[in-house]
Amino acid sequence: MKDEKRLFPKRRFKGFVGEWKEIDLGSIGSTFSGLSGKTKNDFGHGTAEFVTYMNVFNNTISNINLTEKVVRDDKQTQLEYGDILFTTSSETPNEVGMSSVWLDKRPNVYLNSFCFGFRPTIKFDYYYIGYMLRANSYRKQMEILAQGISRYNISKAKVLETVVLLPSVQEQQKIGEFFKLLDERITNQERKITKLNALKSAYLTEMFPQEDETVPKRRFKGFEDEWANELLSNISDVRDGTHDSPKYYSEGYPFITSKNVSDGYINYEDIQYISEEDFNQINKRSKVDTNDILMGMIGTVGNIALIREEPYFAIKNVALIKDTKQVNQLYLYYFFQSNFLKKQLIDGMDGGTQKFISLYKIRNLTILIPNKNEQQKIGQFFKNLDDQITTEEAKLEKLKQMKVAFLEEMFV
Known part of the structure; x- marks a missing residue:
């Protein structure tokens, strides 16, 4: 006898029980196209904006600041708060149909021509749906539907055939908030590493002489001799x-x-x-x-x-x-x-x-x-800084691995 499909995740928040609802995406919304009929002269200026392909590809929740200028055209579909954006093609099947949720209300923002949008007709937690669409269980559906040889594509019709699983709105909110906070921790950790690398770059500039100089701008106390x-x-x-x-x-x-x-x-x-x-x-x-x-x-x-x-x-x-x-x-x-x-x-x-x-x-x-003592001081200073960067990078990798594991265990 074939095993029945389990309609609840391996890991759940306390107090939530019961199966999740299995719904075809096409039954809870409709698709719309990205920009069409544009020439290169329409881009790079104008009073309207469009969301780029890479913004959709890289972000579970679209970065509202990563848009580019385009001439306003009232015939194009404007994005609305809660729209789900999908990429249409990629060089590999496992990267086809990457999704991103648009959470901004400003007018005259369109979608690039290499993506399409989905506008839901029901209410759900936007962070939940964003992370659910990037979970391995949903991504497998996209890989199966991807078509092509050298480049893989997916149609709007095929995406509407995919299945999403929805728990109660309360459980959606718990899951969405959990992953939102986890992503914020990852972003903060990435910023910390960026700052440390910038600090190292600044010290490399200041603690070694520049061209035509024999002493650096910044030195440890007690060292004054020329190098x-x-x-x-x-x-x-x-x-x-x-x-x-x-x-x-x-x-x-x-x-x-x-x-x-x-x-x-x-x-x-x-x-x-x-x-x-x-x-x-x-x-x-x-x-x-x-x-x-x-x-x-x-x-x-x-x-x-x-x-x-x-x-x-x-x-x-x-x-x-x-x-x-x-x-x-x-x-x-x-x-x-x-x-x-x-x-x-x-x-x-x-x-x-x-x-x-x-x-x-x-x-x-x-x-x-410089003299041996100053050499030793400088070398150890930068080693300590590198060790700190390595430690923070390890923390970042652990957070990313944690996210992958939770995406696997908290979605069906």
Whole structure:
């Protein structure tokens, strides 16, 4: 005997029982089209606005400030408070028919031509319906209905055939408010991270000298001496990886190139593997050790990584800046993020479509060096700031994972 479909969620607020109502979307409203009959001359000015495709795609509740100008046209359908907006196409079926709820009452706001709207005829909690339409249970319906090969589309008629499940208005309000507050926490966490990154950027500007300067704008108390001027090759052993192209395998020893060096770390997501023989041969001249710095030389020039634990890979198209103990390596790592150093890299790049920088130019980069105590202070300051950013990013990821889990458990 086939199992009957369960019409209530796995997780509910206390006091709510009973099944939810299963309703075809077409029975509780009608659709309308986005902008039509417009030319490029109608956009970018005028007294009317339209909601962009990306606004609909990215936001459960439309961002009322993310609109663009268009010439007013009374023949177009104006958006009303509570309208549900759907995207019509995407490159993948799992992103077709993304929805967003419009909660604003100002006049002369239209919908872009690559979306369509749904205007409900019944009352429900708008936040509940917004999150319900983005829950996995509803999104699966959209994926099944998506049509196409290189690009996937969904029609208004097909969307009207989809099924929504509605609890009582009181339960809708509880669920809607819960996800609204969770999204606000996520947004606040994102803002905190943005502020920390902006703070780091400001400190990188102020705590390292600018071009033609020998002292920075901001210093720790007690330090007044001018900074020394040295070539990188005089304070570090600077090498590069292999210039050959070894044979790749589905498994073996990781082979790091410039694309794998980003944001201070090695990215292993898109990586090639080489044989033990090639690995040993490359590492005879370019072995990477803990505390070394790697920098991209081709394509993603200037991306860096500090090796924090024992490495187990070989390198190509990557500059290897060995830790020789002549300079505090943590200080040097952050100096490579300064505007002073970045300008030298930009000025030293060669190539057309794909930029690169030679090992010779890297070895001749100018490094400004304070005394050892100031180096240690600066390096530790930025490490603490980076650690704080990492902690806040982990909190953000946890909130996002929590949201995914609740979307799965609190909707049918």
